[in-house]
Each structure stands twice: as C-alpha cells, then as structure tokens.
Amino acid sequence: MEHLINSKVKNIEISGIRKFFNMVAGTKDMISLTLGQPDFPTPEHVKEAGKKAIDENFTTYTHNAGYIELRTAAAQFVQTKYDLSYNPNDEIIITSGASEAIDITFRTILEEGVEVILPGPVYPGYEPIIKLCGARPVYADTRENNFRMTADIINNYITDKTRCIVLPYPSNPTGVSLTKEELSAIAELLKDKEIFVLADEIYSELVFDHKHFSIGTILKEKTIVINGLSKSHSMTGWRIGMLFAPSSITEHILKVHQYNVSCASSVSQMAALEALTAGINDAVEMKQSYMERREYVFERLTTMDLSVVKPDGAFYFFVKLPEPFTNSFDFALQLVRERGVAVVPGSAFSPLGEGYIRISFAYSMDVLTEALNRLEAFLKDHQS
Known part of the structure; x- marks a missing residue:
C-alpha cells in the first residue's frame, strides 16, 4: 500500500536534528549538545497551576x-x-x-x-x-x-x-x-x-x-x-x-x-x-545563566581558533568547520565516535548550513566544560 502514500509526504524527511540525535543516542558515555531544550525545570508555580487545573x-x-x-x-x-x-x-x-x-x-x-x-x-x-x-x-x-x-x-x-x-x-x-x-x-x-x-x-x-x-x-x-x-x-x-x-x-x-x-x-x-501572569519574568533568571554560558562557550571556541558569530540570543552557536573538515555530517559522526560528543551537522539546517555545526549551550556549565574539553582534544588530534 505504500505506493498510495501522498507523494509530498514520501518526499520529505525526518528532521536532520532528530535523525542525528536518534542515530547516536545509544553511544556509551556520550555528551549531547544537540537539542534546543532548556535544562531548567518548569517553574514550580506553573506546575502547581497545572496540577490545580486537573484537580478542578x-x-x-x-x-x-x-x-x-x-x-x-x-x-x-x-x-x-x-x-x-x-x-x-x-x-x-x-x-x-x-x-x-x-x-x-x-x-x-x-x-x-x-x-x-x-x-x-x-x-x-x-x-x-x-x-x-x-x-x-x-x-x-x-x-x-x-x-x-x-x-x-x-x-x-x-x-x-x-x-x-x-x-x-x-x-x-x-x-x-x-x-x-x-x-x-x-x-x-x-x-x-x-x-x-x-x-x-x-x-x-x-x-x-x-x-x-x-x-x-x-x-x-x-x-x-x-x-x-x-x-x-x-x-x-x-x-x-x-x-x-x-x-x-x-x-x-x-x-x-x-x-x-x-x-x-x-x-x-x-x-x-x-x-x-505571575511568571511574566520567569525567563530573566534563565537568561542570565544562558548569557554566562554564552560568554564561556564563545571564549572556548575562539581559543580553539574556530570561526563563529557570537549569538545575540537563543542558546546556539553555529560554528564553521575547521580544516581539513568539509562535510558536517562526517565531522559530527567522527566526533561522537572518537570523543563521545554529539553536535548537530549544519546540513540539517538547509544546504546553506553545510560546512558548519550547531552547538547548543542549553546545558549546565559542568556538561559544557567537559564537552568542550573533548572537542578541543578532538581538534588537536586532527590538526594538519
């Protein structure tokens, strides 16, 4: 019956972000910097409102x-x-x-x-x-x-x-x-x-x-x-x-x-x-943490001589691949296999993203520090 499936649906693909995450998810001792999901819990007062809604x-x-x-x-x-x-x-x-x-x-x-x-x-x-x-x-x-x-x-x-x-x-x-x-x-x-x-x-x-x-x-x-x-x-x-x-x-x-x-x-x-309403400024504290992480990650990446535009917001760095790498998927897969760090291949973000990787800093400083240490070691291993 597959031949009857809408051709437009057959011709689209699963998100490259999820595809790569799912591919490497079982890797032992892997640190993932792939998903754009805040590492903070939902504020307690918001969770309580949800519970109250159920009870009422x-x-x-x-x-x-x-x-x-x-x-x-x-x-x-x-x-x-x-x-x-x-x-x-x-x-x-x-x-x-x-x-x-x-x-x-x-x-x-x-x-x-x-x-x-x-x-x-x-x-x-x-x-x-x-x-x-x-x-x-x-x-x-x-x-x-x-x-x-x-x-x-x-x-x-x-x-x-x-x-x-x-x-x-x-x-x-x-x-x-x-x-x-x-x-x-x-x-x-x-x-x-x-x-x-x-x-x-x-x-x-x-x-x-x-x-x-x-x-x-x-x-x-x-x-x-x-x-x-x-x-x-x-x-x-x-x-x-x-x-x-x-x-x-x-x-x-x-x-x-x-x-x-x-x-x-x-x-x-x-x-x-x-x-x-009550949580109108809940994002302020989270934003402060993201700004601190941004400064740390930016300093580390530039120290590694990686070319990157400092982000104005969100929690991502889009990093140009260093020489001799040219293929973002191959780079990301090799990084997982050799150093246990997952990033998103730039090719997931349209053909114009090829030649880059996306690093999410929606993670704790401890996780970011260890991940960047591994990335730095990986790059040293492949210096030409």
Whole structure:
C-alpha cells in the first residue's frame, strides 16, 4: 500500500536534528549538545497551576482559540514586553506549541506554486510544511552577512510568486537576532507588496544584548507573529504556542486549527495562564545563566581558533568547520565516535548550513566544560 502514500509526504524527511540525535543516542558515555531544550525545570508555580487545573476539572474542550482568560493574558504579555497590540477576542489563537502555529499558518496562506523566502541556514521545521502545501522554499543566503537576513538580501529573492517571508529571530541555528533598524527597513521594503511575514519569535525572551523588537509593531497588517512558552518558561512538553495576527487573517487560520487539534490542551492552558501572569519574568533568571554560558562557550571556541558569530540570543552557536573538515555530517559522526560528543551537522539546517555545526549551550556549565574539553582534544588530534 505504500505506493498510495501522498507523494509530498514520501518526499520529505525526518528532521536532520532528530535523525542525528536518534542515530547516536545509544553511544556509551556520550555528551549531547544537540537539542534546543532548556535544562531548567518548569517553574514550580506553573506546575502547581497545572496540577490545580486537573484537580478542578479543567479537562474539557476549550474555545477553539483558547480560554479567553489566557488570550487576554497573552495580549497583555506581548503588550508589556514588546509593545504589540492584539485583541484577545479575535486576533490571538492558542496553539499546540509554536510548531502547530507554523503549520496552520502555512496551510492557510500558501497554495500550489507560490514561494516562501527563508534565511539560510535555518531551522528545518519550515521547509517540509511549505512543500506539503505545494509551495517552494527559497533560501536567502545570509552566510556572508553574519547570518542576518536584511532588506537588501530579501529584495534579491522576491519574485511575483513570493507569498511569504519567514523571519525567525533570534535564529535557530545561529542565535542571531535582528535590530529595530533592520526590521524597519524590511517593513519599508514590504509595505506596498502583497507578501505575508511569518515572524517566529519563540526565543524573544532570550535576547541578550538589546531589547527584542517585533516587526508586528510596524507591519501588523501583513504579519503573523508566533511565540510560545517552550523556551521562555521551559515548558517544551506542555505544548503551548501563541499566534497573533489581524482578525482578517486569524479568522481563516482558526478554521485550520479547529480541524487540526480542536483546541490546545486545557490543562496546559491553565499552566500557561500562570506563566504569563505571575511568571511574566520567569525567563530573566534563565537568561542570565544562558548569557554566562554564552560568554564561556564563545571564549572556548575562539581559543580553539574556530570561526563563529557570537549569538545575540537563543542558546546556539553555529560554528564553521575547521580544516581539513568539509562535510558536517562526517565531522559530527567522527566526533561522537572518537570523543563521545554529539553536535548537530549544519546540513540539517538547509544546504546553506553545510560546512558548519550547531552547538547548543542549553546545558549546565559542568556538561559544557567537559564537552568542550573533548572537542578541543578532538581538534588537536586532527590538526594538519
């Protein structure tokens, strides 16, 4: 029966991040720096809110868009943090993680033959959904611009088929963000064009050196802002995302969401309500730890003479392969076999990621220290 499977599904692959992680997961005494998952537990008060929700029988379907109390809290959160203004009644949808928000957005705005511009290298979760919609991903090469997708670069890739531009910032895998000035230039470029912007801002609470700025504040009518609690509140398993857009857009996205999952988990929504209100600043302490780790990892990598752009946010370094290595998958596999350290091959992040590896620093200092000691020993073993 396999020959009857949807050809678009047959032609996509499992995420290169997960594929490599699963391949090496059984390696003895391995240290993994692969997954983008906070090493902090979900805050205690948020967990208690989830338990209370179960005890008080908040275990039924909610409004398709989510509890109005949660949507109101989400509106207040992004207004306070980023000066974004959205009506909780019809401009916000609570989703089953930011991944579902991306999925239902693309399925709402894309159709056969249109194009989506993405920064390259980029998180691998966009391309398969774009292709499932019959659209074509177009990778804008950001490698010579320190991985920053600016208006000048975007303009080189716009055609009459361009339907959407994806702006993920801070970026996975590079950790690079965009400034208010850069985003204003992008908004100016797009203001008279019929092109959507998908602003994936899941790491917005983990911006280190400047305040996060959302393009939704200056290009609201064309922008779908996606956020969530996985990274900011260490709630990856709770699966709560948030989608913000004008009502003329959300009324259609909501239809896809309804037939996809009906609604996000009611218990998780109550935990999310606690996170966005009493826990509005829960990410501050985590961010401080990530900043300390960033400084440590950056110092170690540069001491090893590795070429790397210092990240503005998130918790990743995207590191250029040193000579004589050229293939990122082979490098990563050899590093596991010889020194027991797992990193993600850059090829997992589009063809423009080849020649790099991604290192996550969402791990304790002890783990990072030992992993980097092993990486340094590995590189010394292979010095030409």
